[in-house]
Amino acid sequence: MSKSVRIAVLPGDGVGKEVMAEALFCLDWARSRGRRIETVSLPCGADHFLATGETLPEAVFVDIRDQCDAILFGSVGDPRIPDGRHAEEILLRLRQGLELTVNYRPCHSSLSGQGTRLDIEVFRENTEGPYCLQGSTEPGRAIDLAIHTEPAIRRLLQAAFHHAAARSRPLTLAHKANVLKHGHGLWLRVFQDLRGEHPEVAARAMHADALLCALVQEPSAFGVIAADNYLGDLISDLCAAYLGGMGVAPSISWAPHRPFRCSLLAEPVHGSAPDLAGKGLANPIGMILSTALLFRHLGWEPEAAALEAAVAGALGAGAKTCDLGGALSTTVMGKAIRDRLPA
Numbered sequence: 212m213s214k215s216v217r218i219a220v221l222p223g224d225g226v227g228k229e230v231m232a233e234a235l236f237c238l239d240w241a242r243s244r245g246r247r248i249e250t251v252s253l254p255c256g257a258d259h260f261l262a263t264g265e266t267l268p269e270a271v272f273v274d275i276r277d278q279c280d281a282i283l284f285g286s287v288g289d290p291r292i293p294d295g296r297h298a299e300e301i302l303l304r305l306r307q308g309l310e311l312t313v314n315y316r317p318c319h320s321s322l323s324g325q326g327t328r329l330d331i332e333v334f335r336e337n338t339e340g341p342y343c344l345q346g347s348t349e350p351g352r353a354i355d356l357a358i359h360t361e362p363a364i365r366r367l368l369q370a371a372f373h374h375a376a377a378r379s380r381p382l383t384l385a386h387k388a389n390v391l392k393h394g395h396g397l398w399l400r401v402f403q404d405l406r407g408e409h410p411e412v413a414a415r416a417m418h419a420d421a422l423l424c425a426l427v428q429e430p431s432a433f434g435v436i437a438a439d440n441y442l443g444d445l446i447s448d449l450c451a452a453y454l455g456g457m458g459v460a461p462s463i464s465w466a467p468h469r470p471f472r473c474s475l476l477a478e479p480v481h482g483s484a485p486d487l488a489g490k491g492l493a494n495p496i497g498m499i500l501s502t503a504l505l506f507r508h509l510g511w512e513p514e515a516a517a518l519e520a521a522v523a524g525a526l527g528a529g530a531k532t533c534d535l536g537g538a539l540s541t542t543v544m545g546k547a548i549r550d551r552l553p554a
């Protein structure tokens with residue numbers, strides 16, 4: 212019998228909790244097909260922080276790191292905590308502490324059934340750049356450091372080159388080395404090294420500002436886009452807009468060098484959407500497609516492909532939440548997707 216997979220479930224805040232409920236039904240479905248899944252539900256989020264002062268206690272982090280295989284994450288962010296401290300201490304701690312360097316954000320119109328035809332895969336470095344959270348604020352002056360290291364850049368770019376080579380797709384590096392001479396200069400040097408090792412990949416580097424203009428004018432010219440943490444965040448939201456909005460965009464992060472048992476984090480690209488939270492209106496597709504990516508990374512390709520087909524089938528049949536111009540609630544949309552899953 213196959214080994215049981217242990218998944219830490221962190222719904223987080225706002226719509227994170229609402230869309231997570233739909234992902235948990237997808238885990239139940241995978242179990243009904245014989246996949247062995249154990250879940251550990253963790254209350255980390257704004258309510259828990261406001262009630263206890265705890266964000267992600269070290270013992271909980273260590274338990275996830277050493278006793279779990281993967282994390283399913285909703286979203287964090289709450290207007291009652293305007294500095295987002297709990298979000299940093301939960302989400303960024305997990306990404307950085309588990310060295311989840313590669314954040315993969317696919318944007319396929321074939322899966323979202325919406326908007327402009329698009330087939331772009333963003334590889335975002337997930338642990339460094341300005342997200343190192345080092346800086347200071349003084350009267351009239353503020354500093355945010357951005358730290359880039361060669362091992363993380365190399366891991367991210369290697370993943371992007373391998374993916375582009377395996378799928379015969381063009382690869383574009385987004386950078387601003389014309390201004391960020393140190394950090395993005397290093398990105399460019401590592402990119403050039405790897406381009407030498409992968410002559411089979413049509414690879415080019417573009418200034419990020421020109422890239423965004425071209426992405427709007429001719430999205431079909433792009434395949435795989437690699438970027439640092441900050442630019443990758445922005446580019447992936449622009450791509451999500453092509454698909455109909457934040458509600459449909461999935462992501463998965465992994466640690467290619469496998470430093471710990473827990474080396475997968477599946478989370479939608481969207482946040483806690485305070486404007487929608489509590490209304491039952493959030494689109495569960497980003498969360499469900501993130502669950503599909505998790506299944507694929509666990510080696511469960513039939514379940515991953517079936518979930519993706521069920522999402523495309525439901526949208527094709529006109530099932531939509533309000534962000535896509537429909538009227539379905541989160542739970543009814545989730546059921547419309549599950550009804551298309553094979554037994």
Ligand code: NAD
Nearest residue numbers: 286287288289457458480481482483484486487493494534
């Ligand atoms: P957001 O992604 O929460 O919302 C942006 C827009 O997208 C809003 O109009 C919202 O209604 C819409 N939207 C988001 N998710 C949706 C869904 N599932 N279905 C339909 N529409 C959806 O971004 P924001 O407003 O900039 O941030 C809100 C909070 O979330 C902030 O605290 C932010 O820091 C946090 N955030 C967290 C994550 C994460 O946990 N991974 C990601 C992004 C933002």
Ligand code: IPM
Nearest residue numbers: 287288298302303444480482
């Ligand atoms: C995302 C979010 C996060 C990020 C925030 C909430 C820290 O925008 O996952 O894209 O910037 O990485």
Ligand code: MN
Nearest residue numbers: 444445448480
């Ligand atoms: Mn973002």
